[in-house]
Amino acid sequence: MKHAGRNFMSGTFWVFVAEALIFPTGLITAGILTRRLGPEGYGLLTLVAVLVSWVEWTITSIFSRTAVKFVSDADDWQPVATVILQLHLGLGAIATAFFWVFAWPIADLLDIPTLVPYLRLFALDIPIFCLAYAHRQLLIGRGLFQVRAVASGGRWIARLAIIAALVEYAGWSINGAIIGSLGASVVELIMARWFVRPPLLSQSSFPPQRLFGYALPLFLFAMSLRLFDKLDLFMLKILGGTVAQAGVYGAAQNLAFVPGIFALSFSPLLLSTLNSSLRAGDLLQAKQMGANSVRTVVALIPFAALAAAASVPIVSVVYGQAFERAGPVLAVLIFAAMALMMVSVVTAILTAAGRPKLTAILVAPMLPLSVLGYVLFVPSFGAMGACWVNLVASVFGAAAAMVALYKIWAIAPPLMTFVRGAIASILIYAIGVKWITPDPSFLWKLLALCLVIPVILLCLGELSKAERAFISGWLLQQKWISALKK
Template sequence: MSPLSSQPGRHLVDGTVRVFLAGLLFPLTGLITAGFLTRRLGTDGYGLLVLSATLFGWVELGINSFFARPAIKFIGEAKNWLPVGSTLIRLQFVAGVVGGVLLGLLAFPLAWLLDEPLLAPYLALFALHIPISSLTQAHQSILVGIGNFRQKAVTNACRWIARLLLILVLVEMGLSVPGAIIGSLGASLVELAVSRRYVRPPLFGKVAILTRPFYDFGILLCVSSILFLIFSSMGLVMLKILGGTLEAAGIYGAAQNLSIIPGLFGMSFSPLLLSTVSRLLFEGRIDQAKSMGFGAMRMVVGLFPFGALVAGAAPEIVTLVFGQSFELAGPILGVLIMGAIAFVMVSVAVVIATASGAPLFTLYLSIPLVVLVLIGNLVMIPRFGAFGAAMVTALCQGIGALASLFAIHRLWGIFPPIGTFLRSAIISVLAYMLAVIWPTSGLLLMMKIGCIGVVIILAYFVSREFSHDEIALARSFIGSKAETIEQQKEM
C-alpha cells in the first residue's frame, strides 16, 4: 500500500513541505533574477518583460488548467494511470501547439492595443514556450496524481535553478529581454527532461478520447482559471491601458512579483491536496477528507501574520531587492501581500469543490470577482494610479476568500475556529508593529524577518493554536530528518 493510501495526512504534509521548499527556489532565485533584470533592463525594459510574461501566462495557464486538476483527480482515482496519462500527454501537447500559434498571431494586435511596438516580438518568442510548458505540466500532473510528491519537488527545484542560471548568462551576454524569455524556455526543457526520469508515458501513439466527465471538469476549471488569472493580473494590464507609464507598470510589476509567495504556496499545496482528498473520497474515507479540508482552512488563516510581517517591512524589502528607484513599490507590496494570502483560501475551496464533483462553484466565484475588479480599477486607477490598482485587487481577493469560506461550509459543513481568527489577528498586529519599529537595511533585513518569523510561531505555540497531534507530527518529521542525517554521517 502506498503512503498516499496508508498515511495520507503525513504524506500530504511531507509532500507539501518538499514541494513548497522546492517552490521557494522560485521566489529566492526570482529575487536574484528580478534584482539583476531591473538593474540591467531598467524600469521600462522590466515593465515590458512583466507585461509580455503576464499575457503569455494567460494562454499558458488556460491550457494547463484545462488538463491539470481533472488529470490529478482522475489519475488519483484510477487503478492504472497509464492510459489516462498517455492520452493526457498527447492532448496537452497538441493544445500547447495551438495556444502557441494563437499567441503568435495575436502578438502584433496586442502590441498595438497596448501601444508598445516592442511587445510583439517578445510575445512571439513566448509563443514558442507554450508547447514545451504544456508537455512539462502534463508530466507534473501525472506525478501529483500518482502521489509522487517528492519527485515533483525535485523537478521543480531543477527548473528554478536552471532558470536563474540561464537568464543570468543570456542577459549578461547582451540578449536583454529576449535572453530572459529564452532562459525561461530552457528551464522548462530541463524540468521536462527530469520529469521523464520518473514517469515515461509514451509520447506518440493513438490519442484516445477522454471520458465526458474529464471534459466537463476541464472546461469549467479552464474557464474559471483563466478568469482567476485575469482577475489577479488585471491591475497591471488596466494600469497600462488607462494611461499608466511603463515606469508605473514596472513598479507595480515588481511589487506583484514579490507578493507571489502566498500564491506559490497555494500552487504547491492545492494539487497535492486535490490528489489526496480525491483518493480519500474515492475510497469512502469522507471524515478523513473533511479533516484535511479543515486543517487546510486553518493553515490559510494562520498565514496572515507572515503577510503582516512582509507589509511592515515592505519598503526595506523592495529597496534591497530592486534598488532605490523602486522604492514606490513598498506600499503596493504591503497591500498586495495581504490580498494574496487571502486568495489562498480560494485555492482550498476550488480543491474541495473539484474533489466533491461541484466544479461549477469556480465559475460562480470567478465571474463576479472579474466584474468587481474591472469596475474597481476603472474607478480607482485614474485617481490613485498603481496604489489604487493594488487596493482594488486586495479588496476583491478578500471578498473571494470570504465567499470561499461560506462555500466550503455549505459543501462540507466545516469552518475554521473563531479562536484561530482571533489569534491570527492579534499576532498579525504584533508582527506588523515589530517590522515597523525595527528598521534595518541590507542583509540585516534577512535576520529581522527570520527573528520575527520565529516570534510568530512561538506566539501561536504559547496561545495553544497547535493541537497535540500537530505537535507530535512536527516532532516526528524533525526526528526522522535527524535520523537521516545521522545515517548519512555513518556512511
C-alpha cells in the same frame, strides 16, 4: 488518518521547498534584470511575461486538478496520461500561433510597438511549459511527490543560471531573459520525463470526453482566476499608466508570489489526499483534513503582515532605490495573494467533494467587480487604487468560498485561529516596521521574525497537545532532521 496526514504533510513540504527556490533564485534574477534593464526595460519584460504566463497558467489550470484525479484513480494510468499530454501540447501550440498572428494588434492595444518580437519569442515557451506542467500533475497523481519537487527545483536553478549567463555576462538584455525562461521549461520537461514516460504521439484508448465532462467547470474556474490574476497590471497600463509605472507594479507583483507558491504546492496534494479518503469511504477524515487546511491558511496571515511591514526595505534591497515606490503596493498585494490562496484551497476541497461547478460560480463575480473598481479608482489613485481593488475583490472571493464550504461540508471559518493570527500580525508588524531596515541585515532580521511567528501562535494556544505530538512525530521521521542531529 495519521499515515495519510503525514504523507500529505511530507509531500507538501518537499514540493513547497522546491517551489520556494523561486524566492532566492527569483530575487537574484530580479536583481540582475532590474539593474540591467532599468524600470522601462523591466516593465516591457514584465508585460510580455505576464501575457504569456497568463495563457500558460490558464491552459494548465484547465486539466491540472482533473489530471490528478483521473491518474490517481486509474489502474492503467498511461492511456489517460497520453490524452492529458496531447491536450496540453495541442492547446499550447494553438496559443503560440495566436500570439504570432496577433502580436501587432496586442502591441497596438498597449501602445508599445517594440513588444512584438519579444512576445513572439516568449510565445515559443507555451507548449514546452504546458507539457512540463502536465508531467507535474502525472507525478502527483502517481504519488511521486519528491520527484515532482526535484523537477521543479531544476527549473528554478536552470532559469537563474541561463539568465545570469545571457543577461549579466553576454549582455543579451530582454532576449536573454526570455531564452532563460524557455531553457528552464526544457530542463523541467526532461527531468520529469525521466521518471514518467507515457506515449506522447500515439493514439490512446482513453476517451477524451471523460476529461472534458469533468474539466469544463474547472476550466471556467481557471479562466476566471487567470483573467483576474494579472488584470490589475493591464488595467493600470490601459487606464493611463506608463511603462515605468507598470514595471514598478510588476516588481511588487513578483514579490507577492509566496502565497501563490504555497497554494501551488498545497492544493493539488490536498485534492489527491481528499480524493483517496473519499474513495475509501472516510468522509469524516476528509472533512477534518479540509478544516485543518483552511485553518492553516488563516494561520499564515502573520507572515503576510511581516512582508507588509518589510515591504519598502525588501524592494529597495532587491530592486534598488528606483523601485522604492513598489513597497506600498507590495504591502497590499501580499494580503490579496493570501485571499487567493484561500480561494485555491477551498475550491480544491469543493472539487474533491464533487462540486466542481461551484468553483466557477464562486470566482466568476470577481472579474466584473474588479473591472468596475479599476475603472473607478485607477484613473485617480493609480497603482495604489489598482492594488486595493485587487485586495477587495480577492477578499470577496475568499469570503464567498468559505460560505459555500460551510454549506457543503459544514466547515466553519476558524474564528479562534483568525483571532490568534490577528494578534500575531499586529505584534509582528509593529516589530518589523521599527526593526527591519533597507540594508544587508534585512535578510537575517526577516528570517528571525519568521521564526518568531510560530512561537507567538504556540504561546497563544494555536496547536492542541495531539497536534503538537503529530507534528513532532512527522519531524522525527524526516531523514534530514536525523542527519542534523548526528
